Amino acid sequence: MNTTRHEEFREYVAARGPALLRHAMQLTSDRAEAEDLLQAALAKTYLAWDRINDRAAVDGYVRRAMANTQISWWRRRKLEIYPTDELPDQPIDDHTRRSELHDALSRALDRLPARQRLAVMLRYYEDMPESEIAEVLGVSVGTVKSTVSRAMAKLRDDTGLGRDFPGIPPQRP
Template structure:
């Protein structure tokens, strides 16, 4: 299989998973799509070397996290989201949807680096060493970012402590 076919196959197989991760990082579907596209555009020219070096998925995810932080540093902030439309009644959402919204709002209030660390540690279930390698930092930085992010979440959204995320994990 040549590099072009290999890349096309990778994009077909992994775009959904990359989009989920990007959504958790950005909190916005459209920004997540932009983030995935920019990341894939950035790796397509190096695809032959990336595949030859080993695990292309790890490389692309790492590029995704770095691209997310670059978006934030360049000022590509997302517009503030309205979670409850004014003057419209909506049906009661299911418990899983409400829990997800609560979590998304809380994650959106974290710094991009803290958000990336939490997504890698708890959504992707990575070790501190793996997170440090993916983000290009020390394990101590991962530990302190995790500690600070969790403390901030506890202060900003104490309702998260009581949520049952096992329902969401079953649907993942």
């Protein structure tokens, strides 16, 4: 095994893993399935690592692998599901409530000033550390912290969801 290849891939997964897991969650809506999906896509990516010449395109490769794998799994499950007269005793997921929360958050994000929106997106959607965000925005780490804090307070107020919404971290006392 090529140590350089292995280490380079390990660094990529450590840096981009959380953001890729969030993408997998969007595809599956289930944490365990998302982890399995990401693992399968990363395994495919590792096997193709030497053929990926543009390292900036790796995220796209992994996302495409996740989408293709999810479609394959969906098709396989579709063939394994049969109609029955008995309903399972499983709780029903309220997709409507989740969709309403997502819409409320999207509208609230759209109302944020551009810099606050970008800071929140980089911090919570891309899982970037504050130091990297500061570098991208060309500001100090303290400015990033205050910008994100103000944006999160505004999101809490605008959505009316406060601490109950899992997508918005709770306000620090």
